[in-house]
Amino acid sequence: MKSFVAKRLGQAVLVVFAAYTLSFLLLYVIPGDPVVAMYTGGDAGHAVDPAALQRLREEFGFDRPIFDQYLSRLSGALTGDFGVSLKTGEPVASVMAAALPQTLTLVGLSLVFAVGLGLIVALFGTYTRISWLRQFLLGLPAIGVSLPTFWVGLMLVNLFSFQLRMLPAIGNVGLQSLILPAITLALPGAAAVGQVLAKSMLGTLSEPYVATEKAMGLARRTIHFRDVFRSAAIPAVTVTGVLVANLIGGSVVVESVFSRSGIGQITVQAVLAHDLPVVQAVVVLGAVIFVVVSLIVDLLYPLLDPRLRTAIVKG
Amino acid sequence: MRRPTVILSLLMLSAAAAAAFWPHLFTQTDPLQTSPANVLQPPGTAGYLFGTDQVGRDLYSRIVYGAGPSLLAAMIAIAVSFVGGALLGLVAGYFGGKTDTAIMRFADVLLSFPTLLLAMAIVAVLGFGLVNVATAVGVVGIAGMARVMRSEVLRVSSQTYVEAAGVSGARWWTVLLRHVLPNSLGPIVVLAALEFGTAILSVSSLSFLGFGAPPPSPEWGSQIAVGRNYLVSAWWLTAIPGLILALVVISANRMSRAVDGEIKGATR
Numbered sequence: 001m002k003s004f005v006a007k008r009l010g011q012a013v014l015v016v017f018a019a020y021t022l023s024f025l026l027l028y029v030i031p032g033d034p035v036v037a038m039y040t041g042g043d044a045g046h047a048v049d050p051a052a053l054q055r056l057r058e059e060f061g062f063d064r065p066i067f068d069q070y071l072s073r074l075s076g077a078l079t080g081d082f083g084v085s086l087k088t089g090e091p092v093a094s095v096m097a098a099a100l101p102q103t104l105t106l107v108g109l110s111l112v113f114a115v116g117l118g119l120i121v122a123l124f125g126t127y128t129r130i131s132w133l134r135q136f137l138l139g140l141p142a143i144g145v146s147l148p149t150f151w152v153g154l155m156l157v158n159l160f161s162f163q164l165r166m167l168p169a170i171g172n173v174g175l176q177s178l179i180l181p182a183i184t185l186a187l188p189g190a191a192a193v194g195q196v197l198a199k200s201m202l203g204t205l206s207e208p209y210v211a212t213e214k215a216m217g218l219a220r221r222t223i224h225f226r227d228v229f230r231s232a233a234i235p236a237v238t239v240t241g242v243l244v245a246n247l248i249g250g251s252v253v254v255e256s257v258f259s260r261s262g263i264g265q266i267t268v269q270a271v272l273a274h275d276l277p278v279v280q281a282v283v284v285l286g287a288v289i290f291v292v293v294s295l296i297v298d299l300l301y302p303l304l305d306p307r308l309r310t311a312i313v314k315g
Numbered sequence: 316m317r318r319p320t321v322i323l324s325l326l327m328l329s330a331a332a333a334a335a336f337w338p339h340l341f342t343q344t345d346p347l348q349t350s351p352a353n354v355l356q357p358p359g360t361a362g363y364l365f366g367t368d369q370v371g372r373d374l375y376s377r378i379v380y381g382a383g384p385s386l387l388a389a390m391i392a393i394a395v396s397f398v399g400g401a402l403l404g405l406v407a408g409y410f411g412g413k414t415d416t417a418i419m420r421f422a423d424v425l426l427s428f429p430t431l432l433l434a435m436a437i438v439a440v441l442g443f444g445l446v447n448v449a450t451a452v453g454v455v456g457i458a459g460m461a462r463v464m465r466s467e468v469l470r471v472s473s474q475t476y477v478e479a480a481g482v483s484g485a486r487w488w489t490v491l492l493r494h495v496l497p498n499s500l501g502p503i504v505v506l507a508a509l510e511f512g513t514a515i516l517s518v519s520s521l522s523f524l525g526f527g528a529p530p531p532s533p534e535w536g537s538q539i540a541v542g543r544n545y546l547v548s549a550w551w552l553t554a555i556p557g558l559i560l561a562l563v564v565i566s567a568n569r570m571s572r573a574v575d576g577e578i579k580g581a582t583r
Binding site: 015018019022023026027030031142143145146147148149150151154155157158162245246248249250252253256257267268270271272274276279280282283286287290291 | 420421423424425427428429430431432433435436437438439440512516519520523524525526536539543546547550553554557558560561564565568569572
């Protein structure tokens with residue numbers, strides 16, 4: 001068990017390191033010259049004073065050999081120093097740290113909504129015997145994954161903020177301003193959870209032990225919500241890592257729709273300004289969160305599924 | 316064929332594809348033609364089925380003309396994922412060993428980034444515009460395609476006819492290109508179809524954020540981004556293009572699932 005944890009932990013560290021390296025290659029090596037990329041918007045054509053560019057290159061250290069830059073940036077990142085924003089000159093780490101709580105709150109609440117909604121749809125969709133309700137509930141996820149998040153957000157704002165005047169349309173103030181963004185962000189995730197769980201429930205329901213339980217006279221409700229759900233939930237837990245990653249990515253769109261400050265808004269600004277150190281920090285942060293959540297899920301598996309405990313001890 | 320949703324989806328997709336290729340069949344109105352006398356007319360106004368926008372352009376014809384760029388961008392994205400994934404998967408699966416390990420670890424790392432963030436980072440490097448956005452979305456999709464391709468190449472390479480081709484003296488690239496490649500494409504063709512709806516969504520999201528087609532392009536994502544400024548006074552500028560976009564994605568997902576189901580049913 002201990003070696004399993006150590007091995008999995010080592011893997012996670014390796015993936016984060018590789019993700020950092022890949023983002024460095026993508027953002028600093030492939031474009032050739034980040035300073036030119038920033039001032040010409042990557043599309044070339046704007047004339048900028050070459051001497052000014054040279055000064056900027058020296059200031060940000062882009063005139064040094066690429067491997068040199070990689071090492072110093074990597075060692076900086078390890079100590080929490082992600083360089084400075086090319087646009088504002090502020091340290092990237094403090095900009096991120098200031099925005100992170102807003103985004104994490106949004107993502108956290110969305111995760112709760114996504115899991116809750118997904119559970120309800122999948123559990124009751126597979127439970128009910130009313131044919132139209134069943135078709136309706138089990139059909140919802142396919143629609144949920146197909147809706148453009150930004151459009152759903154705008155429609156919700158229009159309905160609840162402008163027409164019904166129930167909730168604030170924009171901003172970060174108070175819990176109320178969090179509700180609409182969190183629901184918007186949660187919908188595709190809820191659909192994904194619902195899809196996986198419903199499929200897994202249907203599969204588990206045809207297992208022989210369910211027939212045995214029925215034959216023994218156990219209430220249908222008990223079988224469905226206690227036993228079948230417990231073993232069917234495991235594939236749904238597997239998608240949590242991807243789910244959280246998608247919520248982080250989606251928060252960019254949602255924060256933009258609701259004009260909320262947070263990582264998402266920083267990302268959009270940074271991409272628009274070709275502010276590569278900030279873009280890199282955001283992308284690496286996304287990868288780190290994905291890796292950490294996947295790691296937690298993997299370590300929780302044995303607690304959820306007793307069959308895995310023996311497998312891990314043996315392996 | 317007792318599935319009405321599949322037929323509806325097919326109709327919706329055919330209409331969208333037809334609008335992409337021959338928009339003039341659906342409307343005689345120029346999508347860029349402004350009309351200061353008819354600004355922000357609601358849907359149903361005489362001559363304007365879906366109403367008009369802030370400079371009096373006909374929303375219906377803008378949606379029709381938006382099908383082209385929106386669907387083309389999604390096709391580019393899928394093509395990039397498909398070609399990149401097929402090549403990497405083919406090389407990894409056929410040569411195995413260290414090549415395989417290197418390519419697959421690379422794919423794992425790509426998959427550890429949130430897709431939308433990685434696409435945005437690529438856009439930051441490539442620059443803006445619909446083609447660049449589509450390329451970025453495509454690059455992000457390469458890893459998933461490569462994985463599926465690799466496992467199919469592994470399966471096909473161990474088949475007797477591939478062995479036979481090798482033993483009977485065919486050169487390795489002949490074996491690879493004539494026997495392994497064509498017989499391994501099936502699963503990623505299906506995956507490409509399944510990913511088409513997602514590609515439309517990703518491209519339109521990035522376009523909405525302002526990285527794609529600049530206004531006055533009728534591309535759906537950027538059209539909604541502009542319509543957003545008139546959310547209160549003119550709901551139709553966001554609601555209708557978004558609804559069409561959603562219907563096309565729902566249809567694409569429904570169709571690709573139906574086709575996927577047919578294939579799986581047939582081989583069973």
